Amino acid sequence: MLYVRATEVQFFFFLCLANSFQQDFTFHVRRLPSQYRTVARPALRQE
Amino acid sequence: MHVITPESEKFLQQYLNNASPTGFEASGQQLWLKYLQPYIDEWKLDTYGTAYGIINPGKDFKVVIEGHADEISWFVNYITDDGFIHVIRNGGSDHMIAPSMRVHVHLRKGGTVEGVFGWPAIHTRNEKESNNMPALDNITIDLGAKDREEVLKMGVHVGCVVTFQDTFTVVNNRYYCGRALDNRIGGFCVAEVARLLKENKDELPFTLYVVNSVQEEVGLRGAEMVAETIKPNVAIVTDVTHDTHTPMINMKKHGDVRAGNGPSVTYAPAVHNKLLDLIIETAEEKSIPFQREAASRYTGTDTDAFAYSGGGIPSALISLPLRYMHTTVEMAHKDDVNNLIRLIYELLKKINTSHDFRYFNKL
Numbered sequence: 001m002l003y004v005r006a007t008e009v010q011f012f013f014f015l016c017l018a019n020s021f022q023q024d025f026t027f028h029v030r031r032l033p034s035q036y037r038t039v040a041r042p043a044l045r046q047e
Numbered sequence: 048m049h050v051i052t053p054e055s056e057k058f059l060q061q062y063l064n065n066a067s068p069t070g071f072e073a074s075g076q077q078l079w080l081k082y083l084q085p086y087i088d089e090w091k092l093d094t095y096g097t098a099y100g101i102i103n104p105g106k107d108f109k110v111v112i113e114g115h116a117d118e119i120s121w122f123v124n125y126i127t128d129d130g131f132i133h134v135i136r137n138g139g140s141d142h143m144i145a146p147s148m149r150v151h152v153h154l155r156k157g158g159t160v161e162g163v164f165g166w167p168a169i170h171t172r173n174e175k176e177s178n179n180m181p182a183l184d185n186i187t188i189d190l191g192a193k194d195r196e197e198v199l200k201m202g203v204h205v206g207c208v209v210t211f212q213d214t215f216t217v218v219n220n221r222y223y224c225g226r227a228l229d230n231r232i233g234g235f236c237v238a239e240v241a242r243l244l245k246e247n248k249d250e251l252p253f254t255l256y257v258v259n260s261v262q263e264e265v266g267l268r269g270a271e272m273v274a275e276t277i278k279p280n281v282a283i284v285t286d287v288t289h290d291t292h293t294p295m296i297n298m299k300k301h302g303d304v305r306a307g308n309g310p311s312v313t314y315a316p317a318v319h320n321k322l323l324d325l326i327i328e329t330a331e332e333k334s335i336p337f338q339r340e341a342a343s344r345y346t347g348t349d350t351d352a353f354a355y356s357g358g359g360i361p362s363a364l365i366s367l368p369l370r371y372m373h374t375t376v377e378m379a380h381k382d383d384v385n386n387l388i389r390l391i392y393e394l395l396k397k398i399n400t401s402h403d404f405r406y407f408n409k410l
Binding site (some may be wrong): 001002003004 | 119138139230245263264266267286287288346348372373
């Protein structure tokens with residue numbers, strides 16, 4: 001039967017959490033420029 | 048009803064006395080396959096050492112019964128100038144039990160060197176130091192060498208694997224006792240199931256894989272690999288669980304399981320409810336005693352590896368109650384071992400290939 005130390009379990013969840021934060025961060029960074037392009041540029045063309 | 052024969056018990060003794068440390072299971076796998084061979088149609092070995100026998104090959108529906116082949120051990124990590132060896136764990140080895148134990152250091156070229164985990168005498172520890180507990184950073188192996196050079200001349204180097212020397216015994220003609228019953232006794236049980244199927248000339252409607260996985264003790268690695276290779280429809284995993292009726296175990300925290308009261312079935316998200324129902328139905332029909340326990344995020348067994356592979360494989364865990372897990376005196380009740388073998392054997396006869404494991408199929 002596998003033995004996992006409490007610190008390893010905590011580390012595992014920390015990794016999961018960190019991964020989740022990283023995904024959120026990446027999501028925002030990638031979306032912001034595209035939002036800028038799709039929303040702001042047509043507005044400029046109308047002017 | 049006892050199904051274990053004197054011959055199979057002799058194999059168990061030989062199998063348990065052979066060292067099979069995680070990552071170095073080959074000699075144990077050879078012993079296991081030699082015992083299993085008369086009862087299977089063919090056998091295979093994957094690149095990391097997981098061995099499996101195949102019964103009734105070629106069917107679309109595939110069922111796995113599985114135990115794991117590896118035992119916890121130590122790695123030589125650092126050799127002092129004085130010739131003492133510091134170790135790291137290979138699996139969940141317990142530093143608390145190491146002092147005064149005799150060990151084998153396994154050499155890469157084959158063979159072993161004998162040594163001991165030393166510990167300062169009670170006379171030489173002052174009151175403050177007497178509170179010192181064994182820890183990973185203060186246990187050392189003594190090979191009787193005068194310095195580091197002599198240790199190296201013996202063929203011992205960083206990376207050699209170390210196992211305790213303790214061997215198999217039977218206590219009170221009731222308990223199998225020894226080092227690393229966890230979980231070579233599981234491999235023994237699935238091999239016994241194969242023997243019963245052969246001896247009773249049972250015809251199965253599916254292909255049965257009798258699997259002995261490697262590297263469970265470091266994260267279910269062998270099972271992860273072989274689950275992807277076999278891609279079974281059903282996996283029945285057997286491992287050990289804690290007998291919680293020995294001193295100093297909190298039953299409120301660790302559940303209520305007692306050696307001698309039968310194998311234990313686990314309720315857990317990884318365990319498929321329909322398969323679990325089938326196991327309980329089988330036990331009740333055949334009057335096989337069983338116990339219940341619960342696990343949450345993980346069962347800590349190869350069940351997790353099978354369940355969460357290949358898009359989800361219906362998996363279940365049938366455990367053998369064990370006293371003093373990860374020590375050199377692990378104890379399993381003979382009746383439980385017999386009943387575990389019977390339960391898996393009878394369960395296999397109830398599984399049919401049209402079984403729909405989806406929880407529902409219409410709204």
